[in-house]
Amino acid sequence: MSALPNNDVPTLLVKIFGKDRPGITAGLFDTLAAYSVDVVDIEQVVTRGRIVLCVLVTEPTVAAAGELRATVHSWAESLRLQAEIISGVGDNRPRGSGRSHVTVLGHPLTAESTAAIAARITDTGGNIDRIFRLAKYPVTAVEFAVSGVETEPLRTALALEAAGIGVDVAVVSAGLHRRAQRLVVMDVDSTLIQDEVIELFAAHAGCEAEVAAVTEQAMRGELDFEQSLHARVALLEGLDAGVVEKVRAEVRMTPGARTLVRTLKRLGYQVGVVSGGFTQVTDALKDDLSLDFAQANTLEIVGGKLTGRVVGEVVDRAGKARLLRRFAAEAGVPLDQTVAIGDGANDLDMLNAAGLGVAFNAKPVVRQAADTAVNVPFLDTVLYLLGITREEVEAADGDAEHEH
Numbered sequence: 001m002s003a004l005p006n007n008d009v010p011t012l013l014v015k016i017f018g019k020d021r022p023g024i025t026a027g028l029f030d031t032l033a034a035y036s037v038d039v040v041d042i043e044q045v046v047t048r049g050r051i052v053l054c055v056l057v058t059e060p061t062v063a064a065a066g067e068l069r070a071t072v073h074s075w076a077e078s079l080r081l082q083a084e085i086i087s088g089v090g091d092n093r094p095r096g097s098g099r100s101h102v103t104v105l106g107h108p109l110t111a112e113s114t115a116a117i118a119a120r121i122t123d124t125g126g127n128i129d130r131i132f133r134l135a136k137y138p139v140t141a142v143e144f145a146v147s148g149v150e151t152e153p154l155r156t157a158l159a160l161e162a163a164g165i166g167v168d169v170a171v172v173s174a175g176l177h178r179r180a181q182r183l184v185v186m187d188v189d190s191t192l193i194q195d196e197v198i199e200l201f202a203a204h205a206g207c208e209a210e211v212a213a214v215t216e217q218a219m220r221g222e223l224d225f226e227q228s229l230h231a232r233v234a235l236l237e238g239l240d241a242g243v244v245e246k247v248r249a250e251v252r253m254t255p256g257a258r259t260l261v262r263t264l265k266r267l268g269y270q271v272g273v274v275s276g277g278f279t280q281v282t283d284a285l286k287d288d289l290s291l292d293f294a295q296a297n298t299l300e301i302v303g304g305k306l307t308g309r310v311v312g313e314v315v316d317r318a319g320k321a322r323l324l325r326r327f328a329a330e331a332g333v334p335l336d337q338t339v340a341i342g343d344g345a346n347d348l349d350m351l352n353a354a355g356l357g358v359a360f361n362a363k364p365v366v367r368q369a370a371d372t373a374v375n376v377p378f379l380d381t382v383l384y385l386l387g388i389t390r391e392e393v394e395a396a397d398g399d400a401e402h403e404h
């Protein structure tokens with residue numbers, strides 16, 4: 001048996017293209033086996049029922065190579081496949097240094113935006129080594145494996161491009177690191193759920209407009225979060241504690257939230273939430289979604305009434321980052337292997353502290369500061385940024401059904 005070829009060993013590239021059916025790969029290798037060649041590389045993709053199978057093998061003796069060509073062509077013809085056999089030397093050139101995964105989410109993904117992203121990758125000096133589709137639902141998600149450019153400049157260049165053409169692009173460094181991401185911490189209001197919980201309480205207290213105005217200012221970063229929290233909670237003074245149950249029932253989960261959490265849990269991630277809202281709601285979400293961690297502010301209730309105060313540690317912008325660190329320590333996950341997701345200015349410290357910070361349908365100030373932004377209203381699209389495919393999501397669901 002010969003060792004893998006160095007770059008001057010003659011090799012044959014065999015490319016098969018045609019209608020996919022079972023047995024093509026087995027048939028090709030059966031044909032090649034007669035020539036005692038060694039396999040250097042195999043790549044196969046199937047797109048809309050058409051197979052492209054590329055096989056790189058060591059070249060047999062010159063005489064045998066001619067016969068190999070004839071045999072492969074006649075095998076391919078018998079199956080109505082196209083075959084191309086190209087002589088050359090060695091293997092692929094080694095990939096350049098600086099490797100990244102670029103995930104592009106489009107809804108839809110147009111040829112124009114794909115062209116723009118690919119051109120920008122080329123402009124930065126990057127080479128696209130591989131492309132494959134992660135998902136077709138609920139958005140079209142494709143991943144480019146890029147080498148030859150460092151992750152940071154690539155991310156900066158593509159973030160600018162993405163904002164201009166209306167697609168979401170995430171650039172993460174390749175390597176073991178990515179698969180080691182094992183803790184995801186999410187904001188709650190307008191991230192995990194569609195609502196701002198204080199506004200649900202305010203509706204029952206008849207002070208919606210007043211509270212909503214303060215919330216908006218706080219989320220835009222124009223007001224100190226803690227001051228605005230106390231001001232808004234004060235408006236709820238005297239509200240019957242029975243409202244807590246009503247508010248829990250009113251909470252609307254963000255589309256894809258259950259899929260995201262379920263999939264992450266099945267893949268062995270730990271999942272937590274941190275909220276500037278209230279434990280009266282986040283504790284219920286923690287139970288419902290089997291979350292590993294949940295922390296929020298606690299509304300004080302005395303004698304069956306809300307007092308208009310919060311008790312305990314206040315979860316504000318700095319508090320959210322602190323809690324991410326605490327959860328990571330408890331989960332035994334290094335901070336740079338965590339993922340944080342949020343939409344508001346009070347999520348910024350947490351997004352920056354995490355290994356990957358994802359701005360989810362965020363205010364512009366947050367979008368610009370985060371590593372990556374998702375602007376489609378489906379929380380499960382975050383899975384694609386982590387390199388998890390739709391097939392893996394659905395396979396996990398299938399496994400779970402068999403468990404019951």
Ligand SMILES: [Mg+2]
Binds near residue numbers: 188189342343344
């Ligand atoms: Mg929020």
